[in-house]
Amino acid sequence: MxxxxxxxxxxxxxxxxxxxxxxxxxxxxxxxxxxxxxxxxxxxxxxxxxxxxxxxxxxxPQDAAPGAAGPGTTGSGLVLGMLAPSSTYYFAEVIRGAHEAAARAGARLILRISDYRPQEDHARTEGLLSAGAEGLLVAPGWQDPGDPAAFGDWIASLPVPTVLLERRPTAGSPLDGLDRVCSDHAHGVLLAVRHLVELGHGAPLLMARADSPTAVAVRSGYAEALAVLGLRAPQDVIDSVPAELAPDAFEEAVRALREAVLSGVATAALIHNDVDAIQVVQRLAELGVRVPEDLALIAYDDEVAALADTPLTAVAPPKREVGRHATELLVERLGQSTGAPRRHLTLLPQLRVRDSCGARLPQ
CATH class of the missing domain: 1.10.10.10 (Winged helix-like DNA-binding domain superfamily/Winged helix DNA-binding domain)
Structure with a gap:
């Protein structure tokens, strides 16, 4: 391979x-x-x-060497291991936040990447332990709904303190008893939907992937947001796929969105993620649908949304802060007795308003 x-x-x-x-x-x-x-x-x-x-x-990096410390700290000598599904896009900032927090604590952070292959998570985590990791930050490479059950039980039996990153296990499962730090994606979706409604739009359409825990959380958050605001979805969620991997399916999704706009079904949309959103906007323009004139649009992730021809309003999960808080929690856990209460820390995304939403609709 x-x-x-x-x-x-x-x-x-x-x-x-x-x-x-x-x-x-x-x-x-x-x-x-x-x-x-x-x-x-x-x-x-x-x-x-x-x-x-x-x-x-x-x-x-000098600030990540064993025993090195940030300003005002003394070197702890701790070795922390981090398992991430990717070192790019979303998780690049999570890793950066963890790296910075480890450096400030005088700890050394070592990294393993699963490339979204959850069947390899266990072996890569064993590699971290073999390399001397005294505590672990774990973001499993789960993609499918069945992955936590198929590839997650081993995490609860790890021999060192462990903090889950950006993953919400099934309530009541052994993993649910671990420390974890997550973004509240449901809150992020609510911010987006409420903003569009306040601009005068009806319920926005959702175009979203289904290939990651974030995508699943955005989908469920969309249903919750509509319920909170007393709205009904204008039509079913439009399934999104990467244009480079499935160009025909991507074209079908874009044309479904175009049809919804031209038929008056919707005047606004939320798209996960912003790489897909940029490509959707480009293709819609070729098909005669303009953003924001014909369609108000918000992207989810805010990795590259600001770089679009028409800068995209986007929901920005606190990725860097997730890495930082998780590392700080792990360092604190390593200095505590084993009986200290576990914690679930949830951080709120922000809505960064740019040009793609347009102005308030005329009354």
Whole structure:
């Protein structure tokens, strides 16, 4: 099976962490990739603050070295492990927040990436423990509704303190008793729907993926928001798929949204995620539907929404803060007795208003 970029980044970080520093040309040889690919990987990881880069070499960040501490702290010597489904897009900021909090605590953070393959989560977590992790931050690579039951029981029996990230297990399950830090996606969806309604629109349509816990939470949050506001969905949720993976299905979804606009079914929409939203807006324009003139639109995630031709209003989950608070909770847990109460910390997203919603509709 071809190695993904996330897996290669994981190996690269491991090599640098073990050596302290390395030449980019040596990393290319060790990874079995071209120097161009190695340089590109190094630039991406350095840009996210996971590596320091100087004159053809890279080094493990000084503030993440064992015993290193941030201003006003003393080095704890703790080693923290983090399992994430990806090192890019949504989880890049979660990782950055965790890395910064670990550095401030004088702890060392080591990372493993599952690339959204939950069947590999256990083995990668064992790798973190073998590398000396004394506590764990775990964001399983769950995608399907059955994944928590199929690939989650082992997490509750881990031998070190563990904090779940951006994952809500089934109520009453063993995992529900773990510490966790999550974004309140239902609140984020409510912010979006309420904003559109206050602008004079009826209930907005939802176009959303179904391939991640965030997507599932956005879908359920949409139903809750409509109920809270006493609204009825104008039609069924439009299933979204990545344009590059399923172009025909993506085209079908865009045309379903176009038809809803032209027929007067809806004048507003919420789209998860903002990469999809940007591509939808581009394709709608080619089909004669303009944003915001014909359709008010809000994206969910706010990773790249501000960079669209028409900057997109977006719901922004507190990704960086999730990583920071989870790491702080884990460090605190490691210094407490085993009988200390567990905590579920929920952080609220924000709505960042830009141009894609347009002005209030005329009365």
């Amino acid at each position: 071809r190695e993904s970029a996330a897996e290669r980044h994981d190996r690269l970080l491991g090599l640098v962490r073990e050596r302290g520093s390395a030449r980019v040309s040596d990393l290319a040889s060790l990874l079995g990739v071209s120097p161009v690919t190695a340089r590109r990987d190094v630039e991406e990881l350095a840009g996210r603050g996971l590596l320091d880069r100087v004159h053809g070499s890279v080094s493990w």
